[in-house]
Amino acid sequence: MSAVEVKDIVKRYGTVAALDRVTVTVAEGEFFALLGPSGSGKTTLLRAIAGFVIPEAGEIRIDGQRIERVPVYRRGIGMVFQNYALFPHLSVFDNVGFGLQVRGVAGAEIAARVAEALRLVRLSGMEMRKPRELSGGQQQRVALARALVTRPKVLLLDEPLGALDKRLRQEMQVELKQIQRAVGITTLFVTHDQEEALTLSDRIAILSEGRLVQVGPPTEVYEYPATRFAAEFLGEANLFVGHAEQSGTEAVVLTPAGVRIRTALPLPAGAEAMLAVRPEKIQLTNGRAVRPDGANHVEGRILRSVYSGSSIAYRIEIPGQELTVFEQNRAAAPRDVGETVTLSWSPGHSIPVAA
Amino acid sequence: MAKLAFRSILVLVLVFLYLPLAVMAVMAFNTSQLYALPIEFGTVWFQRLAGNERLIGAGLNSVLIALANTAIATVLGTMAALAFQRYRFRGSTPLQILLLPPITIPWLIIGTAMLVLFFWTGIGRGLHAILLGHVALSLPYVIVVVGARLRSFGVTLEEAAATLGAGPWATFRRVTLPVIAPGVVAAALFAFAVSFDQFVISYFLAPPGVSTLPVEIYSAIRKGFTPEINAISTVIILVSMGLMLGVARLYRFGGEE
Numbered sequence: 001m002s003a004v005e006v007k008d009i010v011k012r013y014g015t016v017a018a019l020d021r022v023t024v025t026v027a028e029g030e031f032f033a034l035l036g037p038s039g040s041g042k043t044t045l046l047r048a049i050a051g052f053v054i055p056e057a058g059e060i061r062i063d064g065q066r067i068e069r070v071p072v073y074r075r076g077i078g079m080v081f082q083n084y085a086l087f088p089h090l091s092v093f094d095n096v097g098f099g100l101q102v103r104g105v106a107g108a109e110i111a112a113r114v115a116e117a118l119r120l121v122r123l124s125g126m127e128m129r130k131p132r133e134l135s136g137g138q139q140q141r142v143a144l145a146r147a148l149v150t151r152p153k154v155l156l157l158d159e160p161l162g163a164l165d166k167r168l169r170q171e172m173q174v175e176l177k178q179i180q181r182a183v184g185i186t187t188l189f190v191t192h193d194q195e196e197a198l199t200l201s202d203r204i205a206i207l208s209e210g211r212l213v214q215v216g217p218p219t220e221v222y223e224y225p226a227t228r229f230a231a232e233f234l235g236e237a238n239l240f241v242g243h244a245e246q247s248g249t250e251a252v253v254l255t256p257a258g259v260r261i262r263t264a265l266p267l268p269a270g271a272e273a274m275l276a277v278r279p280e281k282i283q284l285t286n287g288r289a290v291r292p293d294g295a296n297h298v299e300g301r302i303l304r305s306v307y308s309g310s311s312i313a314y315r316i317e318i319p320g321q322e323l324t325v326f327e328q329n330r331a332a333a334p335r336d337v338g339e340t341v342t343l344s345w346s347p348g349h350s351i352p353v354a355a
Numbered sequence: 356m357a358k359l360a361f362r363s364i365l366v367l368v369l370v371f372l373y374l375p376l377a378v379m380a381v382m383a384f385n386t387s388q389l390y391a392l393p394i395e396f397g398t399v400w401f402q403r404l405a406g407n408e409r410l411i412g413a414g415l416n417s418v419l420i421a422l423a424n425t426a427i428a429t430v431l432g433t434m435a436a437l438a439f440q441r442y443r444f445r446g447s448t449p450l451q452i453l454l455l456p457p458i459t460i461p462w463l464i465i466g467t468a469m470l471v472l473f474f475w476t477g478i479g480r481g482l483h484a485i486l487l488g489h490v491a492l493s494l495p496y497v498i499v500v501v502g503a504r505l506r507s508f509g510v511t512l513e514e515a516a517a518t519l520g521a522g523p524w525a526t527f528r529r530v531t532l533p534v535i536a537p538g539v540v541a542a543a544l545f546a547f548a549v550s551f552d553q554f555v556i557s558y559f560l561a562p563p564g565v566s567t568l569p570v571e572i573y574s575a576i577r578k579g580f581t582p583e584i585n586a587i588s589t590v591i592i593l594v595s596m597g598l599m600l601g602v603a604r605l606y607r608f609g610g611e612e
Contacts, residue, residue: 072517072518073517073519073521075518081511081514088512089534098516098521099521102516102521147519150519
């Protein structure tokens with residue numbers, strides 16, 4: 001049974017649809033990311049599941065129970081807010097124990113469960129501190145312990161790592177994932193950070209302008225983006241737009257500039273089509289090496305390069321357009337601007353995407 | 356240099372504020388009714404004050420009204436501030452804007468208006484009318500002060516409490532109220548001060564034979580000033596300064612937060 005089910009949910013603010021018939025199903029124990037730019041509806045969706053946003057239409061189920069009319073405090077959820085929302089007047093112990101106290105749990109049990117939760121987030125010994133005496137990472141962990149201690153059915157995370165600096169963020173990503181695994185709790189996670197979504201989640205839902213664009217495991221949504229938006233939002237993509245043709249057994253897109261791009265995937269013949277190619281899938285070789293091996297080979301000229309240590313990003317001009325190519329930094333120096341190179345990639349890496 | 360200048364200005368301001376009070380307190384202990392110098396130290400005016408039932412009765416009236424006013428205005432005002440900050444309802448914006456003008460309308464005008472209204476509706480004059488007037492007068496202060504505090508921490512803490520299973524009442528009692536407490540205490544002090552200070556409205560709404568301390572002091576001065584006024588004023592200054600400093604210490608006004 002799925003732990004969280006959202007079906008055809010609609011929420012409008014004035015004439016703008018924050019959520020436009022979104023349907024999402026999250027499995028028991030799954031780590032599920034809601035990814036999208038600001039205004040995509042990802043936060044609205046999370047807040048609808050939490051109960052802060054009342055949808056105009058559609059159904060929300062937690063453990064099979066309809067909950068659209070259930071108030072937040074009876075939904076049995078745990079939530080970590082972007083700014084942690086720790087109670088400033090309460091100690092770490094009382095913050096974490098809050099959910100148990102309002103439920104009338106006995107004092108001894110509260111003490112035991114708070115201690116257990118603090119051990120889980122490695123904050124034992126901090127019980128008597130006030131939130132303002134903690135670092136950002138520690139506050140984050142208190143917020144997580146507070147959300148987990150009531151043993152909620154679903155854990156909702158609203159950009160929980162957004163306020164941390166890069167290093168701490170990466171550390172916390174690892175820790176968050178470990179804790180989620182250990183507890184085995186169904187987790188929905190809002191982020192605008194694509195790398196974070198790829199690293200942490202079992203599945204990713206990409207949202208844009210209130211609509212669901214694509215759902216799938218990280219490798220699937222990255223390797224096979226369904227639309228141009230998905231291809232460009234999750235990572236970078238080179239796009240080829242042109243006329244689709246069937247040439248023998250393989251499909252080809254012919255761009256207006258006359259470049260022929262092969263794809264291993266089926267295309268509707270005779271129509272306009274779009275192919276996406278990830279910059280790191282393209283290999284560069286010096287000069288004009290044309291090999292009849294069934295791969296894509298396009299000749300180009302290097303316009304500029306951006307050096308970033310482990311890899312180098314090249315901007316390359318081919319007939320009719322420019323492309324981006326990432327190359328591992330194996331040589332002693334970047335390629336020269338103006339150099340002629342051949343770009344090669346397998347037809348399996350030309351992914352048809354919807355506009 | 357700049358630091359020294361700022362410090363001198365601060366000292367000047369404090370002198371300006373406290374010098375009249377200090378003179379009054381010193382004269383309360385001067386046995387000479389004519390403020391003759393050097394001071395002839397004595398507590399004669401305090402003894403006279405202890406026997407002055409009119410002044411003491413008026414003082415008790417003032418304290419009672421101020422306390423009742425503080426309780427009513429703080430509770431009502433906090434509730435109104437919560438409604439304004441946490442709920443969007445029809446007319447909430449115009450209502451909020453309408454709160455501010457009474458703060459700037461002269462008390463003389465408000466007092467006259469109240470007198471007219473209270474006569475017309477049969478509420479009449481008396482301690483109850485004075486209390487009613489004071490509550491109306493102090494409500495805007497309470498709503499503004501508590502509202503500012505509520506605005507400063509937003510709704511996220513309350514949302515967090517809800518996700519943890521706290522219903523509206525538990526959220527208010529365990530989260531909202533403790534967090535806004537400094538604002539509520541400050542508002543209560545305002546309400547107390549507005550009432551305890553109030554002369555114009557009390558004067559208009561007090562029937563013959565009933566009076567509050569400011570009204571009584573005013574009539575006493577018209578009849579002929581006696582240093583008993585200095586004595587009771589000194590008592591009041593000490594009590595209210597003590598109260599204020601205590602609260603400031605409790606909530607670290609002027610410090611961080």
